[in-house]
Amino acid sequence: MSAIAGPSSLALSTDRVWWMPPNGALHGFAIDRLMWWNLVALSALFLLAHVALLLAMVRRRKTGARREASWRLELIPLALLTLLYAWMAISAQRLWAVARYQGAAPNALQVEVTGMQFQWYFRYPGADAVFGATRPELINAPAGNPLGLDRTDPHSADDIVSSSLVLPAGREVDIGIRSIDVIHGFFIPGMRLKQNAVPGMEMHIHFTPSVVGDYPILCSQVCGLGHARMQAHLRIVSVSEYAAWLASHAPRRAEGAGR
Amino acid sequence: MSLAIRRRWFATTDHRTIGIAYLLLSLVAVAVGTVLSLLMRIHIVWPDLKLPFWGVVPPEGYLALVTMHGTLMVFFVLTTAPVNGFASLVLPVQIGAQRMAFPLLNAVSLWLTLVSFAVLLAAFFVPGGAPISGWTNYPPLSAIAAAGPGQATGMDLWLVSIGIFCFASVLAAINLLTTIISKRCAGMTLLRMPLTVWSWLVTAVLILFAFSILFAAVVLLLSDRHLATSFFVPPGEVIDGVLVAPHANGSPMLWLHLFWFFGHPEVYIAILPAMGLTSSLLANFTRRPVFGYRFMVGTTLAIGFFGLLVWGHHMFVSGMNPYAGTAFALTTMAIAVPSSGKVLGWLAMLLRGRDSRVHPLPTPMLFTLGFLSFFIAGGLTGPILAQPVLDAYLHNTYFVVAHFHLIMAMAGMFSLFAAVYYWFPLMTGRLMNEWLGKWHFWLSLIGAYATFFPMHFAGLAGQPRHYAQLTGSTSALSSLLPLQTGITHSALFLATAQLLFLVNLVWSTQRGRVAGLNPWQATTLEWAGTDVGCKVFRGPYEYRFHTNSADFVMQCAEEAEQE
Numbered sequence: 001m002s003a004i005a006g007p008s009s010l011a012l013s014t015d016r017v018w019w020m021p022p023n024g025a026l027h028g029f030a031i032d033r034l035m036w037w038n039l040v041a042l043s044a045l046f047l048l049a050h051v052a053l054l055l056a057m058v059r060r061r062k063t064g065a066r067r068e069a070s071w072r073l074e075l076i077p078l079a080l081l082t083l084l085y086a087w088m089a090i091s092a093q094r095l096w097a098v099a100r101y102q103g104a105a106p107n108a109l110q111v112e113v114t115g116m117q118f119q120w121y122f123r124y125p126g127a128d129a130v131f132g133a134t135r136p137e138l139i140n141a142p143a144g145n146p147l148g149l150d151r152t153d154p155h156s157a158d159d160i161v162s163s164s165l166v167l168p169a170g171r172e173v174d175i176g177i178r179s180i181d182v183i184h185g186f187f188i189p190g191m192r193l194k195q196n197a198v199p200g201m202e203m204h205i206h207f208t209p210s211v212v213g214d215y216p217i218l219c220s221q222v223c224g225l226g227h228a229r230m231q232a233h234l235r236i237v238s239v240s241e242y243a244a245w246l247a248s249h250a251p252r253r254a255e256g257a258g259r
Numbered sequence: 260m261s262l263a264i265r266r267r268w269f270a271t272t273d274h275r276t277i278g279i280a281y282l283l284l285s286l287v288a289v290a291v292g293t294v295l296s297l298l299m300r301i302h303i304v305w306p307d308l309k310l311p312f313w314g315v316v317p318p319e320g321y322l323a324l325v326t327m328h329g330t331l332m333v334f335f336v337l338t339t340a341p342v343n344g345f346a347s348l349v350l351p352v353q354i355g356a357q358r359m360a361f362p363l364l365n366a367v368s369l370w371l372t373l374v375s376f377a378v379l380l381a382a383f384f385v386p387g388g389a390p391i392s393g394w395t396n397y398p399p400l401s402a403i404a405a406a407g408p409g410q411a412t413g414m415d416l417w418l419v420s421i422g423i424f425c426f427a428s429v430l431a432a433i434n435l436l437t438t439i440i441s442k443r444c445a446g447m448t449l450l451r452m453p454l455t456v457w458s459w460l461v462t463a464v465l466i467l468f469a470f471s472i473l474f475a476a477v478v479l480l481l482s483d484r485h486l487a488t489s490f491f492v493p494p495g496e497v498i499d500g501v502l503v504a505p506h507a508n509g510s511p512m513l514w515l516h517l518f519w520f521f522g523h524p525e526v527y528i529a530i531l532p533a534m535g536l537t538s539s540l541l542a543n544f545t546r547r548p549v550f551g552y553r554f555m556v557g558t559t560l561a562i563g564f565f566g567l568l569v570w571g572h573h574m575f576v577s578g579m580n581p582y583a584g585t586a587f588a589l590t591t592m593a594i595a596v597p598s599s600g601k602v603l604g605w606l607a608m609l610l611r612g613r614d615s616r617v618h619p620l621p622t623p624m625l626f627t628l629g630f631l632s633f634f635i636a637g638g639l640t641g642p643i644l645a646q647p648v649l650d651a652y653l654h655n656t657y658f659v660v661a662h663f664h665l666i667m668a669m670a671g672m673f674s675l676f677a678a679v680y681y682w683f684p685l686m687t688g689r690l691m692n693e694w695l696g697k698w699h700f701w702l703s704l705i706g707a708y709a710t711f712f713p714m715h716f717a718g719l720a721g722q723p724r725h726y727a728q729l730t731g732s733t734s735a736l737s738s739l740l741p742l743q744t745g746i747t748h749s750a751l752f753l754a755t756a757q758l759l760f761l762v763n764l765v766w767s768t769q770r771g772r773v774a775g776l777n778p779w780q781a782t783t784l785e786w787a788g789t790d791v792g793c794k795v796f797r798g799p800y801e802y803r804f805h806t807n808s809a810d811f812v813m814q815c816a817e818e819a820e821q822e
Contacts, residue, residue: 019719021735035649042639049606049635053628056609057620074551074603081599085642089592092646093585099648100581117406117499136495137502148497180497182400183511185576185655189721189735194651198511198578199399200493216733220655220723222393224400224407225319228726231733 021189024211024236028192030095041084104174104206111165112176114147115184115197118226120217121146124160126250132156136180148180160249164233165217167209168242177203185220188234196221209236272362277369278348279686281339282679284376288335289672291380293754295328300747304740306728319408321727322391326409327383329394330417334424335376337529337671342466343368343431345532345678346459348685350435352785353453355444355793355815360437364430371427379420385412393725395518398491398511402483405498415484418477425474432466435459444784446795450556451814453783453799454549457556458535461563465524465531468567473521476514483509490514515577519570526667527566530634531559533674534601537627539800540677541608543781544624546810548800550608558597558604565594575647576654584647591645598638605631622696623779626677629704630670636708637666640715655725658718664711673703676760684778685785689771692763699759706753713746782813 017035112123112131125131132155139148149156167173177186179197187194190213195205219230237245267276301308302316302324309315316324351359359365382389391409392400396417404411439460443452452460479490489509496503542549549555571579571587640662644650653659676699683691722729722736729736729743777786783799793815801812 017719019716021721031648031652034646035643035652038643038646038649042643046636046639049602050632052606052610053632056606057628074554074600074607077603078596078600081603082596085592085595088642088646089589092648093588095648096581096585096588096646099651100584116497136497139497139500139502141500180495182403182406182498183397183577185723187655187721187723189652192652194576194654196577199496200508200510201512201578203578216735218721218723218731218733218735221397222322222325222391222400222725225317225322225391227322228318228728229731231731231735233733 021215022211022213023190023192024209024213024215025191025193026208026210027095027099031192034091034095038088045081099207100205103204105172108172108174108206109167110174110176111167112178113165113186113197115177115179115186115219115223115230116146116181117224118219118230119146119163120165120184120186120219120230120232122162122165122232123147124162124246124249125155126158126160128155128158130155132159139180158250160246160251162249164235166235166237166242166245168239169209169212169236170239172206172208174204174206177205182223183221184223184230185218187218187220188215189218190215191234194220209234212236212238272358272366274347274351274359274362274365275685277365278344278346280369281344281347281372282686284373285336285340285344285675288331288339288376292328292331292336293757295324295331297750297754299324299328300750302727303729304744304747316727318727319388319391322393322725323383323389323409323413325725326391326393326396326417327379327389330379330421332668333394333525333529334421335372335379336675337667338428338525339372340675341532341671341678342435342459342462342528343372343428345682346435349682349785350456350459351438351442352685352787353456353783354439354442354447355784355795356438356442358442359434360442361434364434368427368431368434371423371430375420375423375427378416378423382409382413382416382420385416387411387413390414390417395522396480397518398480398483398514399493399496401514402480402492403496403498403503404484405501405503415481418481418484422474422477422481425470425477428466428470429474432463432470435463436467439463444793444795447814450553451795451798453535454538454552454555454559455532455535457559458531461559462528462531465528465563465566469521469524469528472517476517476521479517480514512578515574515579516570519573520567522573523570524566526663527562529667529671530674531562533630533671534559534562536674536678536681537605537630538608539783540623540627540681541605542800542802543779544621544627545608545611546802547608547611548798548802550604550611552798552800555601555604558600561597562594562601565590565597569594572645572650575650581647588645588647592642595638595642595645598641602631602635602638621680621779622691622693622700623677623681625697625700626673626680629673629700630677632704633665633670633673633707636712637662637664637670641666652721653718655723656718657714657722657724660724661711661714661718664714665707669707669711673707676700676703679764681779682785683767683771684774687768687771688774689767690774690778691767691771695759695763695766699756699763702756702759703753706749706756709749710746710753713742713749717742717746777813780811782811784814787813787815 017032023032110125114121133150133153134148135150136148177195177197179199184197186197195203213236215234217232217234302321387408389409390413391407400406401414482488483490483492489507491511491514492506492509494506538549538555568590571583572591575584680691680696717739722739729740776788782801795814797814
């Protein structure tokens with residue numbers, strides 16, 4: 001009934017789940033493997049249950065036959081299912097703990113993501129490795145200050161603000177996520193990563209991009225009439241390319257502030 | 260309009276009439292909600308199509324459709340019909356009471372629900388239109404009128420409507436609880452209650468918890484909007500370049516916790532009555548007792564209990580503490596155990612065979628099997644979404660849309676259809692047409708799977724919900740257009756198949772076969788036909804219970820003998 005014409009073909013290996021976009025993050029391979037085994041196990045259960053349902057529909061009990069269903073008939077499958085759920089909970093929990101229980105390493109690259117209706121902004125701290133202060137009353141996108149950067153703060157002078165996210169492959173990145181208006185969802189399918197941007201809070205997630213390429217960034221939490229077009233690009237580049245990008249985007253004012 | 264008709268419908272405190280009125284309200288709501296969903300499906304794949312009376316749907320129009328579709332279906336269909344509708348119709352007779360504990364309160368609940376429905380629909384016709392923040396209405400989008408069209412008067416109407424609905428539901432739940440506890444007839448001990456009654460009992464308790472919390476949340480949000488309080492709004496909000504009048508230190512996370520503390524039990528409020536009905540109908544149509552009655556009661560209680568402890572699984576990526584995520588993942592996995600137990604119990608009932616002599620696969624039985632199929636299909640993706648690390652990819656994608664439409668919407672609707680086909684004689688004295696019913700079932704089954712199953716693939720591909728279009732600065736989603744087009748065609752097919760149900764309703768009300776006293780040869784009291792002096796002597800599912808007795812024995816039969 002529905003046209004199954006997808007972006008990818010059926011992959012029978014465990015490193016890639018059918019339909020999922022290519023993974024480009026270090027932690028993503030384990031997640032994809034877990035997703036694969038989950039889908040396999042649960043699809044098998046789905047088919048098994050439906051074979052039972054169909055059997056029940058066509059079968060008729062012989063008159064007089066009285067096979068009493070035993071408790072074991074139900075409790076053994078239930079025990080097996082419980083074990084399956086326990087395995088799922090434990091294996092997923094280990095990955096979750098690695099991803100979320102601890103923050104990024106101290107030498108991780110710092111980037112700040114800010115969501116606003118209907119745009120993502122990415123801020124790099126620049127050479128001083130410190131983000132300048134921002135104040136909501138200074139926000140003025142038409143005047144070129146969408147984040148409300150406080151120009152009187154010396155740390156803000158070398159901050160780079162970009163509308164696309166550029167990251168070097170192979171280095172851990174610590175992303176601080178903020179919103180200035182409503183809740184947005186920061187979602188990079190290719191990095192197997194999602195975190196809401198909540199106004200009044202700053203959320204930190206960390207990951208290591210590993211495969212060079214271009215990955216879409218989407219908004220995954222309905223945020224107003226432009227929700228569907230709140231998209232941006234993540235470019236994973238080589239370390240040297242990243243250095244060149246930083247250099248070309250360093251604000252010229254930085255020299256003025258240094259003088 | 261004659262005085263008699265007016266008195267029958269407008270001044271009634273009769274539980275049967277009130278139940279039918281609730282069900283008619285749900286019928287209107289489900290029709291409106293379905294039309295809204297079709298407009299959404301059409302807009303996703305043909306965004307430039309000009310609709311009559313509307314023209315090209317703007318993005319906020321799409322989101323208004325989403326919000327109203329979700330609200331109508333969750334509140335006015337999946338809560339109103341299985342709990343208030345069928346409980347009012349069936350519950351009092353099923354426990355041998357002649358009426359609800361508070362008949363007038365029952366009528367008040369109905370009228371409040373009708374007012375709530377009217378207030379909700381009015382949101383379409385105010386300046387700015389209906390709210391666009393989805394049925395969950397996360398602040399600050401829902402707290403600040405400037406955040407989008409529909410977030411001014413439309414949002415206020417939504418909040419008032421849901422506030423009234425909460426109030427009506429709590430009143431109805433108090434009524435249900437009191438009725439079950441105090442109005443059972445002689446001999447109707449707790450462990451002789453039909454499983455439908457057990458389900459309504461647990462559901463009523465859940466409603467008391469869930470809807471009173473939602474009521475509080477709605478009042479607080481209205482206060483944030485109009486009384487300059489700051490429960491949910493943090494300071495420093497900038498909307499559209501303008502600094503919003505200063506708020507103190509509120510947090511949107513509070514709304515998420517309050518809303519989902521309601522929102523997750525709500526899922527069980529919608530589905531627990533379906534579970535009770537499934538057990539009863541499988542017993543009736545396989546002509547065998549429920550397999551493990553006490554086990555079914557126990558799992559119902561366990562699901563109700565754990566249902567109150569799992570709300571955080573909607574919030575794994577919301578900014579909630581990751582350790583809390585682990586805790587909610589574990590409670591969610593735990594609730595999968597009693598749910599699986601129920602499914603295994605039903606499968607065991609089916610697999611031990613059925614007696615074909617009485618009613619070979621009649622329509623209510625088919626819809627019960629359909630419920631089971633969807634409950635399994637949607638239930639099995641639950642454990643995936645319960646794993647925070649996998650949910651961090653799938654959250655708010657079409658995978659979740661597929662999950663809850665299968666387990667809540669389709670399972671819930673199929674169970675409601677089973678209930679309508681089964682209990683239709685209680686409403687009209689007639690049976691519904693079997694031929695139309697069977698066509699309705701098979702076409703709906705095919706249409707529902709074709710609509711919702713492919714959504715899993717869109718979700719795995721990373722397509723978020725609430726997207727009015729598949730275009731954007733990244734080309735991530737345009738390759739999904741063929742899939743989404745197929746889904747839209749299936750949805751149109753599924754909706755068209757429902758016309759068979761409407762035809763059947765109208766035809767059978769006037770021309771359906773006269774049912775007689777106990778058309779399904781069932782054991783429970785709603786089929787006993789005696790309103791007075793009922794006394795119960797046995798459990799609810801005595802089908803071929805004793806080796807040498809009749810095929811079935813009603814609960815009120817004094818001796819086990821052939822009826």
